[in-house]
Amino acid sequence: MNAAPARLKRRAEFLRVGGKGRKIAQPGLVLQALARADGEPARIGFTVTKKIGNAVVRNRTRRRLREAARLVLAETPTAGVDLVLVGRAATRVRTFAALMQDLRDALARAHPAERP
Numbered sequence: 582m583n584a585a586p587a588r589l590k591r592r593a594e595f596l597r598v599g600g601k602g603r604k605i606a607q608p609g610l611v612l613q614a615l616a617r618a619d620g621e622p623a624r625i626g627f628t629v630t631k632k633i634g635n636a637v638v639r640n641r642t643r644r645r646l647r648e649a650a651r652l653v654l655a656e657t658p659t660a661g662v663d664l665v666l667v668g669r670a671a672t673r674v675r676t677f678a679a680l681m682q683d684l685r686d687a688l689a690r691a692h693p694a695e696r697p
Contacts, residue, residue: 650684
């Protein structure tokens with residue numbers, strides 16, 4: 582079983598990535614990425630707004646994003662970047678394979694020079 586990536590937890594970290602980072606929208610998610618000046622492994626945060634649904638729906642959406650991120654980042658490790666995944670209404674109903682592909686595509690667009 583792959584270890585989960587380091588997490589962003591403080592509101593200030595989310596605001597910094599959202600304000601200064603690059604935003605890539607995909608059908609199943611929005612990726613916000615901000616490069617750091619170190620070679621440490623990627624840190625990742627997840628957010629789902631109340632607009633998506635009640636707590637049960639938001640938590641299920643967040644769990645799907647977390648698992649997709651864990652699997653995709655295990656395939657192709659990313660370093661020196663903070664990532665925020667924002668859940669959308671389609672995140673909940675999109676197939677898991679399509680959700681993972683959305684994340685792969687967003688990562689490739691966010692860091693084209695780093696991806697094979």
